[in-house]
Amino acid sequence: MKHMPPHPNIVSLKDIYDDDSAVHLVKELCEGGELFDRIVARGHYTERAAAGVTKTIVEGKVYLFFWKL
Secondary structure: OOOOOOOOOOOOEEEEEEOOOOEEEEEOOOOOOOHHHHHHHHOOOOHHHHHHHHHHHHHHHHHHHHOOO
C-alpha cells in the first residue's frame, strides 16, 4: 500500500516501523469520524444519501481490487 497511487477514498500508508515487539503503521490522518456515528447523529438517511455513501465505499474497494491487475 505504501507504493499505491493516492485515491480520495483510501487512507494512505505513510511509513512502517518495527521494533522487537510490534510493527507500527503510520497512516494518513482522517478527521471525518466514524460512519456509524454519522448515521446515528443524522437519525436516518434517504435512499439517495445512502446510495452516495455506498458508492463511495464501493469505489474505494474497486480501486483496491483492480490496482495491480
